[in-house]
Amino acid sequence: xxxxxxxxxxxxxxxxxxxxxxxxxxxxxxxxxxxxxxxxxxxxxxxxxxxxxxxxxxxxxxxxxxxxxxxxxxxxxxxxxxxxxxxxxxxxxxxxxxxxxxxxxxxxxxxxxxxxxxxxxxxxxxxxxxxxxxxxxxxxxxxxxxxxxxxxxxxxxxxxxxxxxxxxxxxxxxxxxxxxxxxxxxxxxxxxxxxxxxxxxxxxxxxxxxxxxxxxxxxxxxxxxxxxxxxxxxxxxxxxxxxxxxxxxxxxxxxxxxxxxxxxxxxxxxxxxxxxxxxxxxxxxxxxxxxxxxxxxxxxxxxxxxxxxxxx
Ligand SMILES: NC(=O)c1ccc[n+]([C@@H]2O[C@H](COP(=O)([O-])OP(=O)(O)OC[C@H]3O[C@@H](n4cnc5c(N)ncnc54)[C@H](OP(=O)(O)O)[C@@H]3O)[C@@H](O)[C@H]2O)c1
Numbered sequence: 656x657x658x659x660x661x662x663x664x665x666x667x668x669x670x671x672x673x674x675x676x677x678x679x680x681x682x683x684x685x686x687x688x689x690x691x692x693x694x695x696x697x698x699x700x701x702x703x704x705x706x707x708x709x710x711x712x713x714x715x716x717x718x719x720x721x722x723x724x725x726x727x728x729x730x731x732x733x734x735x736x737x738x739x740x741x742x743x744x745x746x747x748x749x750x751x752x753x754x755x756x757x758x759x760x761x762x763x764x765x766x767x768x769x770x771x772x773x774x775x776x777x778x779x780x781x782x783x784x785x786x787x788x789x790x791x792x793x794x795x796x797x798x799x800x801x802x803x804x805x806x807x808x809x810x811x812x813x814x815x816x817x818x819x820x821x822x823x824x825x826x827x828x829x830x831x832x833x834x835x836x837x838x839x840x841x842x843x844x845x846x847x848x849x850x851x852x853x854x855x856x857x858x859x860x861x862x863x864x865x866x867x868x869x870x871x872x873x874x875x876x877x878x879x880x881x882x883x884x885x886x887x888x889x890x891x892x893x894x895x896x897x898x899x900x901x902x903x904x905x906x907x908x909x910x911x912x913x914x915x916x917x918x919x920x921x922x923x924x925x926x927x928x929x930x931x932x933x934x935x936x937x938x939x940x941x942x943x944x945x946x947x948x949x950x951x952x953x954x955x956x957x958x959x960x961x962x963x964x965x966x967x
Contacts, residue, residue, distance in 0.1 A: 666881045667691045672733040674698070674721075674761060675740025676714065677705050680774065680837045680876060684737065687877045689713035697729055698740065721757025722749055726764045735884055736765045739774045743807055750806040755813035762821035762829075770887040771829045772880070773818045777869075777895060779811050779833065782929035784863050789934040790833070790893045800926055819891050828887035835897030835933060838952065839873030840959035848904065848919070849911050849957065853964075857922035858908060864923065866904040867930040869897025872947035872955075882942035892941070895933040899945045903930075910950060914957050915964040 669692045673685040676696030688694050689712055696714040700706050706716045717728035721740055738761060742753040762771060780788045781795025798807040815831055822829035838845045851858050860866045875898065886892050908919035957965055 665691075666735070666884065669693070669734045670730065670732065671695070672697060672729050672736045672765065673714070674719070674729075674736065674738045675774075676709060676716070677702075678739045678741070679842055680834070680873075681737070681739035682709075682841065683839065683873045684739070684877050684880055685709065685714050686712040688880070695730060695733065697726075721761065722753035724757060724760035726757075726760050729761075729764060731764060731767065733765060734769050736761070736768050736771045737774070737880065738772065741811070743804060745803065745805055747806055750810040751813055754810040755817045758814050758817045759821060762818070762825060762827060766821075766825035766827055768827060770884045771818075771822070771827050772883045772887065773814070773829065773831050773891075775815050775818075775831050775833045776808075776811050777833050777835045777897065777931045777933055778808050778928070779815065780931055785867065785930055785932060787932045787934050788895070790895060790937060797931065798928055800928060815893075822889050822891040826889055828889055829891035830883045830887045831891050831893045832883050832896040833894065833933075835869035835871055835895070835931065837873065837876060838870050838956060840956060841873065842960070843870075843956075845870060845907055845911070845953060846956055846960060848908055849915075849961065852908065852911060852915070852917040852919050853961070855920065857920050858904065859924050859927035860904050860921050861927055861929050862923045862925050863929060864903075864905065865930070866927075867901050867932050868904070869900070869933055869935070870902055870907065870949055870952070871896070871898040871945055872949075872952035874947050874952075875945040878946070879942045886941040894937050894941055895935060896938060896942075897933050897935065897945075898947075898949060899935065900949050901932050902949050907949070907953060910953055911957065914954060914966065915961070916966045917964070
């Protein structure tokens with residue numbers, strides 16, 4: 656961590672690589688940073704229309720492929736690298752190689768950077784009911800219960816190990832930020848629940864009720880990125896990253912129902928992910944508090960995605 660970054664409350668005039676730029680989480684971050692920085696957005700860009708969207712917002716796009724270690728199009732002299740890329744193909748060979756091996760290629764390529772932020776997930780914690788997880792708590796196959804995300808938790812744990820190693824190997828100041836439930840106008844898990852309510856689909860919740868997480872609005876994600884950069888260190892800083900308010904799926908679906916008049920159909924089951932409540936002590940010390948109250952954020956999400964449904 657350099658003094659110039661540590662003392663900077665915002666990022667200005669920097670050369671910033673945003674990897675996985677087309678992801679739900681990274682897109683608003685990259686576009687916001689592009690207002691005052693040189694931002695290079697990287698992904699495979701299989702959809703050329705996505706490139707045009709980013710270029711229009713001032714983000715220079717480069718194609719990379721983390722599964723093959725092809726990161727040469729990224730500028731080696733980037734000051735700061737933010738990695739939001741993730742592969743969820745459900746193929747163990749691909750997902751271990753892309754999420755862990757690809758990160759190794761990326762951190763080696765950017766070993767001269769001032770700061771590297773790797774986005775992880777609270778989905779790496781071992782399922783333990785309503786335990787409140789601090790950063791040193793046990794890890795496990797949280798998402799393995801979902802057949803469509805069988806590789807996710809383990810590949811993300813493998814990626815954290817890579818990030819820890821590369822931070823030390825390359826003296827590359829790094830933050831590993833374990834994100835809870837991101838949401839906003841562009842979507843997220845609560846937006847999927849809204850769609851399920853519209854379709855009348857059953858929404859799985861854990862039998863060990865309620866199913867509690869820490870939804871975090873994209874405005875807070877954007878605001879906290881410079882602080883995650885400032886918090887980078889060697890060894891890597893590891894920090895939980897979620898909204899200040901712990902909210903259950905049951906609670907947020909009920910609120911979406913209040914806003915829209917729709918009725919959620921909850922289906923308690925053991926075949927879904929468990930609660931992941933997180934201890935935010937370290938987050939508050941390092942990067943502060945979130946500011947968007949969850950009810951305000953959810954209302955904005957409905958307004959943006961389905962204004963026709965709002966009843967009040
Ligand atoms: N969404 C959530 O609820 C959630 C919760 C907790 C943590 N997180 C974390 O937040 C980050 C972003 O998640 P997300 O859900 O927003 O991601 P996402 O929408 O699934 O997007 C994944 C990104 O990775 C890129 N990518 C995939 N395969 C790639 C490859 N082989 N080479 C290079 N880039 C590749 C994709 O771009 P192309 O397909 O164009 O290559 C895309 O930009 C991840 O680290 C994730 O683990 C997400």
